[in-house]
Amino acid sequence: MSSKRCTVIGGSGFLGRHLVERLVDRGYTVNVFDIRQAYELPGVTFHQGDLCDKQALLVALKDVSIVFHCASPAPGSDDRALFQRVNIDGTQTVIQACHEAGVQKLILTSSASVVFEGTDIKNGREDLPYAKKPIDYYTETKIQQEKLVLEACSKEKGFLTVAIRPHGIFGPRDPQLVPILVDTARRGKMKFIIGDGSNLVDFTYVENVVHGHILAAEHLKADSPLCGQAYHITNDEPVRFWDFMSQILVGLGYSAPRYHLPYTLVYGIALLLWLIALVLRPLIRIKPTFTPMRVALAGTHHYYSCTRAKKDMGYQPPVPLQEAIVRTVESYPHLQKGA
Numbered sequence: 561m562s563s564k565r566c567t568v569i570g571g572s573g574f575l576g577r578h579l580v581e582r583l584v585d586r587g588y589t590v591n592v593f594d595i596r597q598a599y600e601l602p603g604v605t606f607h608q609g610d611l612c613d614k615q616a617l618l619v620a621l622k623d624v625s626i627v628f629h630c631a632s633p634a635p636g637s638d639d640r641a642l643f644q645r646v647n648i649d650g651t652q653t654v655i656q657a658c659h660e661a662g663v664q665k666l667i668l669t670s671s672a673s674v675v676f677e678g679t680d681i682k683n684g685r686e687d688l689p690y691a692k693k694p695i696d697y698y699t700e701t702k703i704q705q706e707k708l709v710l711e712a713c714s715k716e717k718g719f720l721t722v723a724i725r726p727h728g729i730f731g732p733r734d735p736q737l738v739p740i741l742v743d744t745a746r747r748g749k750m751k752f753i754i755g756d757g758s759n760l761v762d763f764t765y766v767e768n769v770v771h772g773h774i775l776a777a778e779h780l781k782a783d784s785p786l787c788g789q790a791y792h793i794t795n796d797e798p799v800r801f802w803d804f805m806s807q808i809l810v811g812l813g814y815s816a817p818r819y820h821l822p823y824t825l826v827y828g829i830a831l832l833l834w835l836i837a838l839v840l841r842p843l844i845r846i847k848p849t850f851t852p853m854r855v856a857l858a859g860t861h862h863y864y865s866c867t868r869a870k871k872d873m874g875y876q877p878p879v880p881l882q883e884a885i886v887r888t889v890e891s892y893p894h895l896q897k898g899a
């Protein structure tokens with residue numbers, strides 16, 4: 561079995577597709593397994609299916625030595641059953657399928673949010689405890705998913721696992737961050753800064769996240785410290801949340817937010833709106849822009865140390881933040897003001 565044959569589960573998604581493209585550039589033979597086929601690429605074989613279906617997975621894992629698992633329902637969904645089915649039950653199925661297919665390495669895309677509870681994290685390391693009160697169902701199931709994958713690591717069985725924890729991934733073709741931001745600006749709701757605007761956050765360029773995944777796959781060996789461990793992968797340049805948002809907005813021709821609102825006031829209003837939406841749910845479905853989770857993400861410090869990744873796999877982010885922002889803004893001409 562060639563060590564350069566791999567399958568990317570979730571390879572049609574934002575991160576997955578960037579990963580697939582880079583793997584192909586580096587001479588890997590790549591299978592994509594996803595519930596949808598979003599593109600075609602020479603040298604890449606697509607397998608359409610649900611990762612909860614072991615038989616479908618086994619076809620895509622045949623003769624493969626490395627599996628990257630970066631599939632998940634979108635974090636914005638509030639479908640608890642879907643998160644449980646895909647992130648927990650489905651990940652168990654992925655692990656079983658890897659065993660049966662003789663896969664040697666499993667690289668999971670986890671999330672730095674597994675330790676975030678809505679309060680400040682400054683330079684957080686991987687040994688922070690998992691969140692006892694995760695901010696949403698998505699994060700709750702990402703925690704369980706990471707535990708499953710790391711506990712499955714077994715040198716005896718020749719099955720090695722590692723989890724990559726990125727934070728705030730952005731870049732070309734991202735369907736979340738820039739589109740949500742522009743949509744909010746177009747609705748005239750990007751006028752306010754929550755808090756004093758000094759909170760630092762990690763935003764990580766997608767190519768740097770891809771680099772971290774490939775380094776992890778290539779350094780994961782029976783005698784390496786990576787076995788069964790989690791690694792933060794960020795741009796290693798924490799930035800003020802509101803400066804980052806403003807740079808993207810101004811780059812696309814919109815005004816930067818200017819007026820400050822107290823954090824506790826906005827959080828309280830978001831909590832009230834969330835409760836109202838919950839009560840009215842049997843009658844009408846409302847999706848407020850300002851959810852408590854979003855307000856917490858926009859108004860607290862949450863940045864992480866990637867010292868462990870630097871030490872164990874020689875990680876350094878190849879694309880600096882300013883260049884990443886320019887590349888990202890240029891990649892969204894259709895979201896420019898007036899376009």
Ligand SMILES: NC(=O)C1=CN([C@@H]2O[C@H](COP(=O)(O)OP(=O)(O)OC[C@H]3O[C@@H](n4cnc5c(N)ncnc54)[C@H](O)[C@@H]3O)[C@@H](O)[C@H]2O)C=CC1
Pocket residue numbers: 569570571572573574575576593594595596609610611612629630631632633634646650669670671672702725726727728729730736
């Ligand atoms: N975007 C971000 O800022 C961050 C993302 N992550 C993680 O990175 C990973 C990739 O995220 P994105 O690329 O942003 O998401 P995405 O939504 O663009 O990609 C996810 C892919 O998974 C596929 N998928 C979903 N359910 C599936 C199922 N049952 N069977 C097979 N495929 C399925 C989707 O079709 C999609 O192509 C996820 O695990 C996410 O939790 C972690 C931290 C931050």
Ligand SMILES: CC(C)=CCC[C@@H](C)[C@H]1CC[C@H]2C3=C(CC[C@]12C)[C@@]1(C)CCC(=O)C[C@@H]1CC3
Pocket residue numbers: 727728729736737738740741744749750752754761762763849850854855857858
């Ligand atoms: C670092 C990190 C985890 C980023 C995640 C991405 C999203 C959660 C953000 C992308 C756009 C952000 C955004 C807001 C909250 C967080 C995001 C959805 C607001 C809704 C916060 C309140 C506002 O004033 C408007 C913001 C629009 C953009």
